[in-house]
Amino acid sequence: AAKEAGKGRVVEHDPQRKAGQLTRFQVAMQLPGLVERGELALVYQPLVRLSDGDLHSVEALLRWKHPTMGSLSPDMFIRIAEENAAILPIGRWVLDRACADLAVSDWPAVNINVSVRQLYSPQFVDDLRRALDRAELEPSRLRVEITESVVMNLEDTEPIAVLDSMIDLGVRLVMDDFGTGYSNLAALRRLPWHELKLAGTFLQSTRSGRPWSPTDQRILKTLVDLAHSLDLLVTAEGVETAEQDAQIRGIGCDVAQGWFYAVPEPLHPSSDVTAKRVPPVTAPTPVIRPGS
Numbered sequence: 001a002a003k004e005a006g007k008g009r010v011v012e013h014d015p016q017r018k019a020g021q022l023t024r025f026q027v028a029m030q031l032p033g034l035v036e037r038g039e040l041a042l043v044y045q046p047l048v049r050l051s052d053g054d055l056h057s058v059e060a061l062l063r064w065k066h067p068t069m070g071s072l073s074p075d076m077f078i079r080i081a082e083e084n085a086a087i088l089p090i091g092r093w094v095l096d097r098a099c100a101d102l103a104v105s106d107w108p109a110v111n112i113n114v115s116v117r118q119l120y121s122p123q124f125v126d127d128l129r130r131a132l133d134r135a136e137l138e139p140s141r142l143r144v145e146i147t148e149s150v151v152m153n154l155e156d157t158e159p160i161a162v163l164d165s166m167i168d169l170g171v172r173l174v175m176d177d178f179g180t181g182y183s184n185l186a187a188l189r190r191l192p193w194h195e196l197k198l199a200g201t202f203l204q205s206t207r208s209g210r211p212w213s214p215t216d217q218r219i220l221k222t223l224v225d226l227a228h229s230l231d232l233l234v235t236a237e238g239v240e241t242a243e244q245d246a247q248i249r250g251i252g253c254d255v256a257q258g259w260f261y262a263v264p265e266p267l268h269p270s271s272d273v274t275a276k277r278v279p280p281v282t283a284p285t286p287v288i289r290p291g292s
């Protein structure tokens with residue numbers, strides 16, 4: 001239940017309950033036109049290759065620059081947007097913005113998060129193709145993150161077919177939040193994943209000061225070995241401390257992401273003429289998440 005509250009799910013079932021100072025009803029009312037009002041922004045967080053500290057990719061993380069509330073985490077509104085059509089224009093905006101930003105950056109690649117509603121949209125693959133063409137990007141530099149629980153819930157063949165065409169395009173598929181669902185081995189077999197991100201929740205025991213037990217350690221090491229035997233790269237998410245950095249290195253993770261290495265930040269446009277076409281994004285303010 002605590003995790004559900006953390007993800008803002010409680011808000012869904014109780015219209016009176018406040019998420020920050022916004023009710024679920026207020027969020028739903030304000031979602032339409034978000035793109036047109038220019039209230040969305042992306043921040044980018046580095047994924048660091050552990051062997052040499054080089055940049056592996058960046059993850060685009062969505063923010064709602066709310067006129068009165070400040071910067072809202074997607075955990076405050078994505079779920080609500082998924083219940084109506086609002087997620088589709090938002091998802092398209094994220095895709096276009098991230099590709100345009102990648103084109104003017106020196107990042108090797110960009111990861112975007114995609115919600116299940118987008119995978120049911122027949123337009124999704126066309127949108128991908130168009131965004132890549134427009135920004136003149138090599139498709140393998142775009143990586144789509146899908147959470148493990150979503151994949152497990154895909155009962156239709158339709159979204160799987162969408163993902164297959166996406167992979168045919170050359171876009172890479174990343175399993176997000178691996179290990180949070182009922183998992184995982186079936187989900188691994190279902191699609192040609194390129195990378196896997198170990199859920200930050202695995203670091204929670206270390207976050208509360210306790211190290212991993214020998215059993216935790218062995219299970220996680222085995223997961224990483226399994227992923228490697230399937231030729232998947234493994235990223236550890238949510239790494240906050242040097243101790244956690246040592247632990248994820250100890251189990252053989254390839255890539256890491258978290259406040260220990262770098263926080264999410266907006267792309268700062270350079271003085272380059274091309275880059276000037278990118279609207280500047282306001283400086284990050286503290287992010288409001290459910291329950292805060």
Ligand code: C2E
Nearest residue numbers: 061062073074075078094113114115238239240258259260
């Ligand atoms: P995610 O994809 O698992 O992203 C990682 C989350 O962990 C982000 O939260 C990030 O800001 C946060 N984080 C990064 N480093 C650390 C750390 O060291 N410690 C801790 N505790 N957290 C860290 P954020 O930005 O609030 O995003 C929450 C979730 O919203 C994301 O989880 C993703 O599932 C979803 N999301 C983000 N952007 C988009 C988007 O453009 N579209 C869709 N559909 N979902 C999005």
Ligand code: MG
Nearest residue numbers: 059113145176
């Ligand atoms: Mg993600």
Ligand code: MG
Nearest residue numbers: 176177197237
């Ligand atoms: Mg994740």
Ligand code: MG
Nearest residue numbers: 147176177200
């Ligand atoms: Mg997540």
